[in-house]
Amino acid sequence: MTITQLPGFSHPVHDVQMTFRALMNALARPGKHQSISPELALPEGINLSCAAACLTLLDLETQVWLQANTSEMIKNWLVFHTGCRLTTDLSKADFALILDSSKLSELSCFYPGTDEEPQTSTTLFLQINSLTGGEPVKLTGPGILGEIHISPIVPENFWNEWRKNHLTYPLGVDILLMAETEVIGLPRTVKAEE
């Protein structure tokens, strides 16, 4: 296997801490934009926030599911810098990296956890182009004061799939919507309406 030619974070400690804080806030305050903008040389096909999240959350003990068309360059980069294990078994994946959102199939095919251990479900990093300009939706739920309106550009039928995912609570997947330098968190507790 060839190793990557790209370095990781230039200031590993601070960059990881800042990224982690943004991701944590994204899930604690669903629907609010959090910014992630460390300095990072990116392999082709992955955006900044998605790459930073990978370097922050993946390690030797995490299993990552990748889409079939993910490039070797990205795989090598991930494995070198995080040491994560790549898996093709959806039920074993801690994280799923969706770089090509148009190929996102049903959310129900991802691992939703079990009644005893709902926290073992898969977390999805969904790379999208923009957090604005898409179909507007209203979010309500824990962590949201009243309601919040967002309009990310998501794949077709995404919000239908999301409603089904929300109904399986306490099981279900959590999703991080990753635009270039901003992220929105969608924990399974969030209810989405037109």
Add this chain to the structure above:
Amino acid sequence: MNVHTIRQAWMATLAKAELQQLEVLIQELDVPEYKFLRSPEIGLAMVRGRAGGTGEAFNLGEITITRCVIQMNPDQDRLCDQAISGFGYVAGRSLRHAELAAICDALLQHPSWYEQIDREIIQPLRSTAQHQQEIKQQQTAATKVNFFTLLRGE
């Protein structure tokens, strides 16, 4: 016994070297520019052993190791050439030691640098290590005690 490759041998020599000596030897060189692919970082590794070398593997304990990966391109003029990655893994917490070991590993992989580095760095390090090993053996040999068991007449 595992089969050691030449690279494993030089990486071991670099890892076991005294930092001071390595530093002095490297100062003599005109090291090409390099950048970190993975900055030096400290971590833990579990050391495992086998009783008598053959028994079941057991965890002996954890050891602090420092690792580092650098990238350099010694032939700047030949742009098509892919950069060389040098790896340094050393026991302990010396970031600098890991960095120097990685630099040497990278240069040793380059055909036009190999001989110089082997002659000016690896060989001196090996002879120092061997010298120290001999001193230790002599000191140990001086305290050698032979046990005799006398047959007791019953």
